[in-house]
Each structure stands twice: as structure tokens, then as C-alpha cells.
Amino acid sequence: MSDTSERITLSVNGISQEVTTAPSRSLLEVLREDLALTGAKEGCGVGVCGACSVLVDGKLMSSCIVPVGMVQGRAVTTVEGLAAEDGTLTPVQTAFMECGGFQCGICTPGQVVAATALLRECPDPAAEEVREWMTGNLCRCTGYYSIVAAVLQAAKAGQGESD
Amino acid sequence: MKFLRPETLGEAAALAREHEDAKFISGGTAVVLMLQQRLIFPTHLISLTGVTDVPGWREVRRTETGLRIGGGVLLSAVARSAHVRELAPSLASAAGVVGNARIRNQATTGGNVAESDYASDPPSVLVSLGATVEVDDGTAARIVPAAEMFTDFFTTDLRTGEVVTAVHVPAAGPGSHASYTKFCSRSAEDRPCVGVATAARLQDGVLASLEVVLGAVAAIPQRWPEVTRAALGRPLDEQVAQEVAEEYAMLVDPIDDHRGSAWYRREMVRVQVRRSLLELAGDGGAA
Numbered sequence: 170m171s172d173t174s175e176r177i178t179l180s181v182n183g184i185s186q187e188v189t190t191a192p193s194r195s196l197l198e199v200l201r202e203d204l205a206l207t208g209a210k211e212g213c214g215v216g217v218c219g220a221c222s223v224l225v226d227g228k229l230m231s232s233c234i235v236p237v238g239m240v241q242g243r244a245v246t247t248v249e250g251l252a253a254e255d256g257t258l259t260p261v262q263t264a265f266m267e268c269g270g271f272q273c274g275i276c277t278p279g280q281v282v283a284a285t286a287l288l289r290e291c292p293d294p295a296a297e298e299v300r301e302w303m304t305g306n307l308c309r310c311t312g313y314y315s316i317v318a319a320v321l322q323a324a325k326a327g328q329g330e331s332d
Numbered sequence: 333m334k335f336l337r338p339e340t341l342g343e344a345a346a347l348a349r350e351h352e353d354a355k356f357i358s359g360g361t362a363v364v365l366m367l368q369q370r371l372i373f374p375t376h377l378i379s380l381t382g383v384t385d386v387p388g389w390r391e392v393r394r395t396e397t398g399l400r401i402g403g404g405v406l407l408s409a410v411a412r413s414a415h416v417r418e419l420a421p422s423l424a425s426a427a428g429v430v431g432n433a434r435i436r437n438q439a440t441t442g443g444n445v446a447e448s449d450y451a452s453d454p455p456s457v458l459v460s461l462g463a464t465v466e467v468d469d470g471t472a473a474r475i476v477p478a479a480e481m482f483t484d485f486f487t488t489d490l491r492t493g494e495v496v497t498a499v500h501v502p503a504a505g506p507g508s509h510a511s512y513t514k515f516c517s518r519s520a521e522d523r524p525c526v527g528v529a530t531a532a533r534l535q536d537g538v539l540a541s542l543e544v545v546l547g548a549v550a551a552i553p554q555r556w557p558e559v560t561r562a563a564l565g566r567p568l569d570e571q572v573a574q575e576v577a578e579e580y581a582m583l584v585d586p587i588d589d590h591r592g593s594a595w596y597r598r599e600m601v602r603v604q605v606r607r608s609l610l611e612l613a614g615d616g617g618a619a
Contacts, residue, residue, distance in 0.1 A: 172333045192335035193367070193377065215365055216435055217521065228408075228437040234364040235438065236357070238335040239381060283433070304521045305432025 179240050181206065182250025192238025197221045199237045200247060208248035208278040212307070219306030222279040222286075223247050229286035248278035251285060260326035261285050261319070270319035272310030280306050284320045293324055336378045340385045342470035344378050345493035351376045356495060358404065359438040361431070362447040380404065380442075386468070386497050392416060398503035400466075403442025403496045407454070408433070410441055419503040420461055422510035422529060426453040429514050432521050442496035445481060448488045448552070451523040451591070455482055456547030457512050459555065460529035463501045469493040475500075482552040507534045509615045513608045515600055517591050524548040525591040526600045528608040532568060539564050544576060544605060549586045549597050556583050573609035580605045 172191030179186055181204060188203050200206045200223070209232050212220030216231040223232045224246040232245075251259050261284045264270070271277040280303070287294060287302045294302070299320045300313070308316060336354075338344040348354050354376035357363045366372045380403075383389065389404040392413045399419050401410060410416050411428030430436055430444075430453050444454050445465055458465075458478040465476045467490060478499075481489050490496070504510060510531040517525035527547030533540045542560040545553045559579040563572045586597035 172335075175335065191333075193333050195364075214368065216361060216431065219432070219434065222434060229434050230438050231434045234361055234368075236335070236360055236364060236377070238337075238377075239357070239360055239379065241337075286433070302433050305434055 175238065177237055177241050179237075179242065180244040182246055183244075188237070190237060192241075193236045195233050196223070196225075196235040196237045196240055196245065197232035200232060200245070206247050206249050209282075210275055210278065212276070212279075217305075217307070218276070219279040219283060220276050222282040222306065224282065224286060227286075227289065229283055246282075248282050251281065259285065259323075261288065261323040264319040264323035264326060265316075268315050268319035268322055270311065270316045271308075276306060276308045280308065280316055284316075284323060287320065288324055288327055292327060294320070296321060333374060334376045336376055337382045338378060339382050340470070341383055341468060341495060341497070342385075344380060344383055344495060345468075345470035347376065347378050348493040351378075354378050356380055356446070358440045358443040359406070361435050361439040362443055362449065380495065386495075388498065394419070395500070397500070399501045401441050401499045401501065403440060403445075403498055405441045406437060407439045407441065407444065408436035410454075411436065416501075420501045420510070421504070422512045422531065423454065423457050423461060423463075423501060426457040426512040426514075426527075426529070429453055429512075431523075441499055445478075445496045445499060446488060446490060448482045448484075448486050450485055450551055450587075451548045453512065453514055453524060453527055453547065456527050456529040456545040456553040457510075458499065458501070459553040460531045460543045460545040461501050461510065462531075462543070463499055465496055466498040466500060467494045468497045469495070473497070479553075479555075485551045504531075505533065507540070508532070509534070509612050511608055511612050511615070513604055513611070515604050517596075517600075523591065526597055526604050528601075528604045529553075530608045530612050532609075532612055534568065538567055539572070542568075542576075544580065544609070546580065546584060546601060546605075548591070549584055549601060551587075554584060556580065559583070568609065568613040570610065573606045573613070576609060577602050577606035 210220040212218035216234040221233040355374040357377045358380045388402045393400045407427045416424045463478040513528045514524045515526045529545040531543040545555045581602035586594040588594045
């Protein structure tokens with residue numbers, strides 16, 4: 170698409186960024202190619218598989234179908250922005266490692282971001298709620314059991330923290 | 333393609349009139365997919381995200397007659413809203429099964445109506461509940477019944493410059509029961525192969541009103557009032573469920589696509605309409 174470029178400012182993982190690009194380009198493409206944040210992946214490219222999951226103003230979205238022009242002035246969090254600055258992993262990330270919530274790993278950033286969004290909205294989900302929420306994140310390796318286990322373990326760990 | 337960010341509805345509508353090949357974009361889930369698939373070639377995208385002068389644009393409000401859901405309300409918010417769950421529970425269920433959690437966080441109520449996607453969940457429910465759509469082109473507003481809003485595949489009654497500013501849903505009264513059944517033929521996160529929206533009101537154990545609307549089987553939501561009218565005055569029981577299901581299966585002229593052949597859809601209409609009505613009966617309908 171031969172589009173007119175625009176200067177777009179957005180916050181990515183707490184850092185203010187300015188990109189000059191066509192506003193109809195996908196947020197995913199801008200994150201990966203302009204900002205070198207390659208955690209979010211392109212899977213289906215049509216909002217179905219969840220590999221490109223990011224948070225926009227805290228809400229879970231598919232960055233492949235968000236035109237970057239729509240996030241002007243908004244705050245984006247990618248998987249790179251979840252862990253603490255010193256590298257300490259979040260309870261979700263730790264639980265995915267401990268439960269083996271991945272095999273090949275390509276869907277993992279999306280799974281971790283989606284699980285993070287779920288636990289922010291619903292800190293103590295039932296297994297069924299986890300399955301329902303995570304239906305939007307496809308995984309072709311694990312068979313999902315270890316992913317659900319990881320999210321439930323993270324929920325427990327998170328509660329431990331706040332107690 | 334230029335991205336325009338008007339701040340008022342009037343500006344947005346004026347831009348749409350000025351640029352013949354412009355498209356409004358709200359959440360973007362519909363427009364972006366159509367762009368990617370090269371189904372549309374707009375010269376301008378007019379973002380409604382920055383429009384600030386539409387009252388209740390992102391709010392669900394209770395009104396004297398029911399609910400007013402602003403055009404900018406996300407489908408995830410419709411699904412979760414305590415007001416919608418109380419006064420229009422079948423709409424909350426339908427909004428909660430659209431796509432996946434990410435799509436529902438991006439797609440808006442107004443966008444869902446304006447897209448008129450034959451395989452989307454909410455439209456058939458809006459028709460079954462007798463909802464009306466408030467549209468505005470910045471100079472004049474008008475109200476269109478949901479049943480007249482959807483006119484063909486991806487085509488609506490909206491005129492150039494008109495934006496869906498709200499959807500009005502009458503509140504479910506005493507004795508009212510409604511449901512939305514989404515039947516998927518492939519995977520759980522898919523669009524429906526057949527959607528069935530029902531709404532019934534029972535008085536003294538018999539049907540005082542009945543609506544059965546099919547989604548995803550044709551260009552627009554399908555209903556046969558002469559069939560449902562024949563059930564009035566009777567209890568909502570197995571026989572009525574069976575009769576309505578048979579009639580609907582006979583009358584429907586289903587599409588053929590990758591979610592099901594016309595033959596399969598017809599069979600699923602028969603099964604799903606019957607089941608939906610029996611579930612509605614189990615919800616407290618039949619004695």
C-alpha cells in the first residue's frame with residue numbers, strides 16, 4: 170500500500186517512541202521491523218492465532234490487525250516489556266518455564282501476553298475460564314494441558330505475592 | 333491511503349462526503365481484514381476513535397425502555413456489562429462469543445452493525461430483540477430497526493456520512509426468555525456455521541410472543557414471522573419446538589461455504605432451532 174507517511178508517537182514498554190510511517194501499517198510490522206521488538210510473531214495475520222498478542226492501554230489485542238495509526242498516543246506492552254528491568258521474570262513467565270508450557274516456542278510470547286492479560290482482569294480464574302480465554306491463542310505442539318497448568322500456577326503464585 | 337482523525341461527528345461525516353472512496357474505521361477488526369484481503373481500496377480511512385462529541389459513545393446506559401449501547405462500546409464491554417447481562421442477556425452471550433478475547437477488545441458495537449458480516453454473532457440477536465439502530469451524519473439523526481439495517485452481504489441501510497452512534501435494545505420484560513446458540517462446524521474460535529437467536533415471552537404458561545432469527549445462513553439475519561406467530565397461545569414445548577424447527581429448515585435458503593454446505597446448514601438449522609427452543613423452555617418457559 171503506497172500510503173502517506175505520518176509521524177506517530179506511542180509508548181512501547183514504557184519508552185516513548187516516534188516512528189515515521191504509513192499509519193495503515195500494522196502495529197506488529199512496526200514493532201518488529203522499525204523497533205526491533207521481535208517477540209510478537211506473525212502467525213495467521215488475521216487476528217485468529219494470537220502469536221502477535223500485545224497489550225494496548227492494558228487491553229489484549231492482535232497487533233497484526235491494529236493499524237499503527239490507531240495507537241497514536243497510546244501505550245503498548247509487548248512480551249519484552251513484561252519482565253523487570255533486572256531480568257526478573259513475572260509469575261506467568263516463571264510458571265510457563267516450570268510447567269513446560271511450550272515446545273517449539275513460536276506461540277509462547279503470545280501465550281504469555283494473553284495469560285498476563287487474563288490474570289490482570291481475573292486474578293483467580295477457574296481452569297474452564299483459562300481454557301476459554303486462551304482459545305484465541307493457538308499452539309500446535311503442547312496439546313494445551315501444560316499451558317493451562319502454567320496459567321493456573323501463575324495465578325496461585327500471583328496471589329501468594331499479594332498476600 | 334490517508335488516515336484522517338476528525339474530532340467531531342460532523343467533521344467525520346463531512347470527510348466521508350468529501351472523499352468518495354473513504355471508509356470509517358473504529359476498532360478496525362473488519363476494515364483491516366478487508367484491506368488485507370484486498371476487498372476494499374479506500375483512498376482515506378476516517379478514524380472514529382478521536383471523535384469526542386457523540387453522547388455516550390463508549391457507554392452502556394439504561395433508558396426508560398431498556399438499554400442504549402454507544403457505537404464505540406467494545407464487544408468485550410457489551411459481554412461484561414451488568415446492564416446488558418440483566419436486560420439483554422442473549423446479546424451479552426453473543427458479544428462474548430465473537431472471535432476471541434483480542435477481537436472483542438478491539439471490535440465495537442457500531443462497527444459490528446455497520447459491517448453487516450453475515451457470519452457475525454450479534455446481528456441476529458439484535459433483530460430477535462427488536463433492537464433499533466441510531467445513526468447520525470452530523471446534521472441529522474435517524475432510527476433504523478435492526479431488522480431493516482442489514483440489507484445484503486456487507487451492506488446496510490447506512491447512507492454516506494452516517495455513523496452508527498448507538499444501538500437501543502428494549503428491556504426484557506417479565507416472562508421474557510432469550511438465548512443465542514452458536515454452532516461452529518470447525519473450531520471453537522471460528523465464526524458460526526449457524527447462529528440461532530430466540531426471544532420469547534410467556535404469559536400464563538403460553539407464548540405471548542416468539543422470535544427466532546437465524547444468523548450466518550444467508551446474506552442477512554433470517555426470520556419467518558408467520559411461522560413463529562403460529563406458535564402463539566401455545567406452551568413452549570417439544571411439539572412447538574419441533575414444528576418451528578421443521579418449518580425454518582424448509583423455508584431457509586442456505587448459503588454454501590467452507591463452514592458448511594447448503595444441505596448441511598439446513599440440517600443444522602433443524603437441529604439447532606429445536607434445541608434452542610427446548611433450552612429456552614428449560615429456562616423456565618414450559619411448565
